[in-house]
Amino acid sequence: MGDILDIIRSRKSIRRYKPDPVPDEMIDKILEAARWAPTGENYQPWRFIVIRDPETKNKIGRLAKLGSGSRMTAWYCLGEMQERFKKIKDPVKKAEVLRFMYSGEVSEFAKHAPLVIAVIGTLMEGSVDVPYDLSAAIENMLLEAHSLGLGACWVHGPVASTRDAKKFKEILKIPTGMGEYKVIAYVAIGWPTEERKHPRPKRPLEEMVYWEEFGRKGRPEYE
Amino acid sequence: MNKMEYCNDIMVRLEELLFHELSGCAAWKIELVGIDFIQSKEIKGNTPDEVVRNCIQEIKAAGLVKEMTYSIGGRDIKLELTMKDCLHLPKEVKLKRNGVKPYVCPITNMILDQLIEKLNFETTYMADVNIDEKTGECKVRSAIYEDEDKIGLVCDWSEE
Numbered sequence: 001m002g003d004i005l006d007i008i009r010s011r012k013s014i015r016r017y018k019p020d021p022v023p024d025e026m027i028d029k030i031l032e033a034a035r036w037a038p039t040g041e042n043y044q045p046w047r048f049i050v051i052r053d054p055e056t057k058n059k060i061g062r063l064a065k066l067g068s069g070s071r072m073t074a075w076y077c078l079g080e081m082q083e084r085f086k087k088i089k090d091p092v093k094k095a096e097v098l099r100f101m102y103s104g105e106v107s108e109f110a111k112h113a114p115l116v117i118a119v120i121g122t123l124m125e126g127s128v129d130v131p132y133d134l135s136a137a138i139e140n141m142l143l144e145a146h147s148l149g150l151g152a153c154w155v156h157g158p159v160a161s162t163r164d165a166k167k168f169k170e171i172l173k174i175p176t177g178m179g180e181y182k183v184i185a186y187v188a189i190g191w192p193t194e195e196r197k198h199p200r201p202k203r204p205l206e207e208m209v210y211w212e213e214f215g216r217k218g219r220p221e222y223e
Numbered sequence: 224m225n226k227m228e229y230c231n232d233i234m235v236r237l238e239e240l241l242f243h244e245l246s247g248c249a250a251w252k253i254e255l256v257g258i259d260f261i262q263s264k265e266i267k268g269n270t271p272d273e274v275v276r277n278c279i280q281e282i283k284a285a286g287l288v289k290e291m292t293y294s295i296g297g298r299d300i301k302l303e304l305t306m307k308d309c310l311h312l313p314k315e316v317k318l319k320r321n322g323v324k325p326y327v328c329p330i331t332n333m334i335l336d337q338l339i340e341k342l343n344f345e346t347t348y349m350a351d352v353n354i355d356e357k358t359g360e361c362k363v364r365s366a367i368y369e370d371e372d373k374i375g376l377v378c379d380w381s382e383e
Binding site: 065066067069070071073074075076077078079099102103104156160161162163164 | 248251252253254255297300301339345346347348350351364365366368371374375376377378379380381
């Protein structure tokens with residue numbers, strides 16, 4: 001059995017796609033990967049809506065753009081975005097990155113993805129772990145898509161606010177009652193147009209791993 | 224303990240819990256908290272100023288906040304509310320003492336809701352809640368977007 005760590009390490013969030021469709025057999029494999037995610041008490045609360053219709057994807061892309069743009073415009077006006085991107089030294093580049101963010105364009109890419117899969121969970125069957133189960137399913141989808149040579153991105157922004165989540169449900173005709181279904185995210189998938197040249201750096205394990213108790217760093221001897 | 228203390232204590236527990244579950248994203252989820260009061264009123268107005276003024280009038284008349292002022296600026300997307308002696312101030316103070324930055328202002332939610340409901344604003348976002356327990360004053364800054372084109376109209380709010 002191969003080491004899945006190679007797949008995990010080389011996966012990146014991909015937001016730019018070729019227009020070519022994702023073959024049905026690949027869609028099935030991605031959904032199959034989701035189906036085998038861990039789930040509390042085997043409830044399997046997840047439901048998936050596979051979206052290829054351009055008009056629906058346009059509506060989702062617009063919703064995502066408005067959601068991110070409305071928050072990031074405010075964050076920019078408060079000075080928070082500038083702080084977040086202070087590592088970019090080139091002022092022209094920085095201005096362009098910031099504009100891309102606060103305009104909301106950063107989140108619009110569902111419009112151009114050949115495939116969007118909405119991940120929702122039923123709240124009516126007694127599961128006590130819906131958000132966690134759905135998150136595990138999404139990670140499986142991302143890894144399977146990557147292993148197939150596809151690019152994918154997990155997008156939570158457009159369903160992050162209560163009003164936007166309702167709009168998202170209405171677009172997809174999901175019942176809107178707060179006790180019915182939770183929309184946690186969608187996953188945009190397609191053939192990547194390019195390799196991401198600058199994968200975001202990851203903190204070293206030493207910074208985040210404690211041994212035996214919180215705050216205790218350094219692997220102790222253990223027999 | 225009076226009834227308001229009782230309600231505020233319940234809200235503190237719920238807000239702590241929601242923040243613990245969702246971290247910063249909790250603040251994006253609470254936009255409907257408080258709107259039932261204002262939706263039960265017949266708020267009228269054809270402009271943001273009229274709607275905000277009429278909301279404030281109802282809020283003060285009901286005794287929810289003693290003193291309240293507002294300003295709209297920042298290329299017409301910044302709504303700043305200043306409130307003194309709000310019924311929910313003890314909730315914010317307690318939350319802050321417990322280590323959670325206040326993020327649920329039902330009063331602000333009321334006004335943002337009416338901009339959407341009465342003037343068909345595209346969207347709004349409560350961006351920043353600041354409380355001063357010594358003076359009993361809260362300042363809340365929100366972004367209000369009349370239409371899609373308003374998104375991305377940035378400026379420096381600290382200079383206003």
